[in-house]
Amino acid sequence: MRSIKPTHLRRRAFPRYLSTTTSAQPHIVPITSLLIANRGEIALRIHKTAERLGIKTTTLYTDPDASSQHASCSPHSVGLGAADGYLDGERIVKLAKQHGIQALHPGYGFLSENSAFAKRCEQEGVVFIGPPAQAMADMGDKARSKEIMTEAGVPCVPGYHGGEQGEAELLEHAKLIQFPVLLKSVRGGGGKGMRIVMEEGEFLQQLKSARAEARASFGEGGEVMLVEKYIVRPRHVEVQVFADKHGNCVALGERDCSVQRRHQKILEESPAPDLDNVTRLELWEKARTAALAVGYVGAGTVEFIFDKDTGDFYFMEMNTRLQVEHPVSEMVTGTDLVEWQFRVAAGERLPLTQKEIIERIQERGAAIEARIYAENPERGFLPDSGKLVHLRTPRVSEDIRIDAGFVEGDTVTEAYDGMIAKLIVRGQDRETAIRRMELALRDYEVVGLSTNIEFLKRLCRSPAFIAGDVETGFIEKWKEELFDPVVVNPEVFVQAALGVFTSHITKDAEPHGESLGFGTNSSERRFLFKSLDVLDPKGGEEVEVSITQKGNNLFDARILRKDEKAQVFENLVSSSAFAAGKTGLTTFFPHTRIETTVIEDPNNDNKLTVFQTGAKTELSLISPAWYERALGLKELRASVAAPMPCKILKNEVKEGDRVTKGAPLVVIESMKMETVIRSPQDGVIKKLAHKEGDKCKAGTILVVFEEEEGAATAR
Template identity: 85%
Template sequence: MRSIKPRHLRRRAFPRYLSTSTSSIQPHITPITSLLIANRGEIALRINKTAKRLGIKTTTLYTEPDATSQHASCSPQSIGLGAANGYLDGERIVKLAKQHGIQALHPGYGFLSENSAFAKRCEQEGIVFVGPPAQAMADMGDKARSKEIMTKAGVPCVPGYHGSDQGEAELLNHAKEIKFPVLLKSVKGGGGKGMRIVMEESEFLQQLKSARAEARASFGAGGEVMLVEKYIIRPRHVEVQVFADKHGNCVALGERDCSVQRRHQKILEESPAPDLDDVTRLDLWGKARTAALAVGYVGAGTVEFILDKDTGDFYFMEMNTRLQVEHPVSEMVTGTDLVEWQFRVAAGETLPLTQKEILERIRERGAAIEARIYAENPEKGFIPDSGKLVHLKTPQTNEDIRIDAGFVQGDTVTEAYDGMIAKLIVRGKDRETAIRKMELALHNYEVVGLSTNIEFLKRLCRSPAFIEGDVETGFIEKWKEELFDPVIIQPEVYVQAALGVFASQPTNSIEPHGESLGFGSGGSERKFSFKSLDVRDPKEGETVEVSISQKGNNLFDARVIRKGIDPEVFENLVSSPVATSETTSLVTFFPRTRVETTVVQDPNNDNKITIFQHGAKTELSLAPPTWYEKALGLKEVAASVAAPMPCKILKNEVKEGDRVTKGTPLVVIESMKMETVIRSPQDGVIKRLAHKEGDKCKADTVLVVFEEDDATQ
């Protein structure tokens, strides 16, 4: 397909165009030469990349947890902000910009990007804020106020209550008038924080308290002010990327479907939206432009709509007054660089493309999909994770495959911030091709050191309902059985795991795993005991024994013994392992197939083995000898409940000596500003509470210990 170079790039280079243009329709152009990037992670790297290409000098900010991060070293100058909450210190950031003679500031997304007071301070100090005017941000940032403006402008809104009656009884009465189910959300909400679906009246007050607590933690004072809206049973989340300049022009750069979500947060975004007729599509674009113009908007923004699958009607939900995480999807289908557009518009230029030109590009360039690579565990309710990226391999990139990432191998994903590791964006001539490209790229994505959603994303790409475009915000729950169907680990995986561990261990070493069985000095035959760590595996927790016999140079026999199955024997396997300190690459010729495998041993957890084979990831534990239990006190650990992620203890719901039943709330924890209730996995008696409220814990730290007799029932 012919590559289209943006029209404005064909005319002249960016710095000269900014500083010397004499066009009568662009009389207020101010050249941008220095930029402060007031954000972190992949968006800071993304902004820096475009700024560098345009000859703009950049300065980045970092906090103590980010001191060794990629964004801290990507610019010629970087400035430390101290503690983890430093990115929220607007006054200090403005002062630093003035102190260092920086002309413009880009807020990225998150943190201060939608803070109207911060935007106003930049304006007051003569700093070019690369974003919308403070007033437009304030109007659209207040969800109640934005609904009033949209209604007046003729943009349809979801029925609901957006007023000042904030007492529990008053809000409950408004919910009754709207009729259940309803949606509670903070007026300052975003990213699913402070949002709850209330299906019936009896659970309203409990959900209200929970939503308010989470909103206060996420947005500070005022976050507890709530909206009550009608909850649409089968909604789609469709948003429109808009862009406006200072001369009254506004365009839509297509729509994105963001319906596949968990915890009201997006996982996959795609453009164009599937199963959407052209009449509805152009109507959405038109209403989005109307919404932006109604508040005098300037720059990049996203107008979000709820589309009712049952009626085809759509309603204004909110406007995100910033660049969105998923903006690369729109860039892929329009052939644009929206960060460059932001710089141009902030400098006073008119929009580079007309609405007609954008429509032509979208029709020519096909479809794009973005997958967010998160540090989280989908099989355990998508709980966040953190840790060091022990092993990281990414797909090859090209004009149709893009990766926006803030981490490289060896970096640590901290619990202090959002757990997004990267964004994988692909483009195809049509939606079906884009999905196939996405799945293939995910097959080549390898991460070890923390849990990720990569395997789950692969299953999404194979889902018949997703392939058909039958999406809605309840998609994951609707297709839960299919997306979390059982997995059977093939014997070849166990053989390759054993060969990988065998190759990584010196022949004369004494290891707690891999019991020697003789055959010469140090033994040439070893026996390994593995357990599956995949909760979807029906055999999870059962021991699988694998013996490896070395018969010659790169020649092996293997034997796999599993409960209830006859031993599986593999003879004369030709395998050529190449081992490093943590990773072993294997090419093994089985009787009817050649298998390429990567085996990774996590140095932070020597029991854990990760296998990448045939585009799939399998996690196993090396079962220690029985004498380890007594020596290391593993019996008590087995009779306990551990923290699923790094967290802070908010509340202990039980006390020592309590008898509890399975499902009883034990501890409330907080991680990444999200509250999670840890429930009892069994009936039993509480022997010990390991931590008090306010304590901070690492992942896998014991929280509650049961009486041992109860734990073995």
């Protein structure tokens, strides 16, 4: 298996990437009507370009998306019924024909890489905005694609891509390749159906898990597996390619997508850091070779794995669609790649030559994209869902872009991927882009569900990331730094107390704090807060705050933390504005003016979210009943609850079993991902609340432990 070693390459002129080999010139037919066969920010992003070009759009929606932004963005939208309606290719094609729609854009999910769907569009005379069906079939089958790449001289990762799919046969191939190995579906994508197997003893269990997830994600045939050598210190580097019907093919730069969780990308950037120009040009050339080898047309991404230990790079796969991270390439090339898709589909030539693309990349610096997900990084990146009770986003500009499918009041459903938005920023160099990204993330405010925003901020401040020392194992390598508990500043607790104090006076309702002689002339309130930082090994700090009102907008505050001397702030001048559970505060502390937003969750009146100095803090406002429990005066029966809406795939234990901390209890599925719920303690299983196949809401009790002395509540 051939690989390219950048240190052995001689520097040479840039390869001639632009060719015109087609003799028959395609007829140019402008696109005037478009069906967008996707959802969320994807549909909105495509609609935006289509509208600018004067193309009439029709969007599709399912029952969970009936009130979504994309369902109402176009003059005409059509309902598909159940949540899996976006996968009903035959019906979607019929709808396009029924409504006299000229072209169909599949977006970058669902049917976007389904060759049979592309072929049906061609058969029915509907222009498919994407590559030819045959190219899609060749590159969509990961085994077949590697055969084609090997023949074309594109280096591939050593592995087994054949038809022997028995468990014993695959295990033997894994032994020949040598552990660690990577299992992935021939139809894989987005990390679904992918497992790293470090040693022989765990191979069969991981194989079964990978196959089950792949079958759920990709349907019949998804369980067919590839076995490849697992690169221990890999980088994920991909090249955006574009080809037209005239034989022209260009590379629009590369993207580094190495910072990942669950084999899915979190941050993408272009150009890739710490990559010499010789290697960069070689990657572009191999990517273009891959596209030309299958007669590609349209937008595609050729993905490579780069071995940090050897400097070798290998072809992984080609995504035959426009990808989620395409805005990064748009930022560094000054292009609209959806517009390019329309023009190429209509028969036009590529708008730019390779030379012009290179000049733009040299001028426009660096760009980074952060995916804003509904998930909880502190709990193993468990996906979340729920209503966006409060949403504030950064200001957009020429260098700050947000692609989003949700606004405040919308519900992020568990039926689909939990990506809320994409934040893309550009700077004259990588360091500037990182600083701008971190500042933009500080302006985000989200309440109603968990997000990865605070984690993304920590990533942007990571010295290793700033230095460009990235690899796909980055998060695991630096997890101690990235998940270090945060000490909450005293000003946060003061502002939280002032927020509750003023909001409840505004609402003319009793506060949660203890009232000391509160009546017509009373002016003091006491509040007990508990930090909800799940990283805190002590289970959350408890802090008492006393607020005394001395005059109009004039307060004293006293903070008492465990094992610390009371801290007093005198003569705080604080003004506030309250509306619909949200309190905006401006408070003058000694030498500091602090602006804060305090959000009271209408679904849990004990929970507060505080946004202050670019950071988010979640607190519980402890009422007397909660205080007793916090002090251990009322022990709750130990139980484990569903962390998100889910389906029970398997109960790993039986009633009466004794388990140790960390033992698997239940396997659940949510957002097409499998998650193993593990025991938070040693104990005896008293009750399994649900059987396999049951669907559960978030917070539903799954497992109940016997009450034993010293047992802790696990909810």
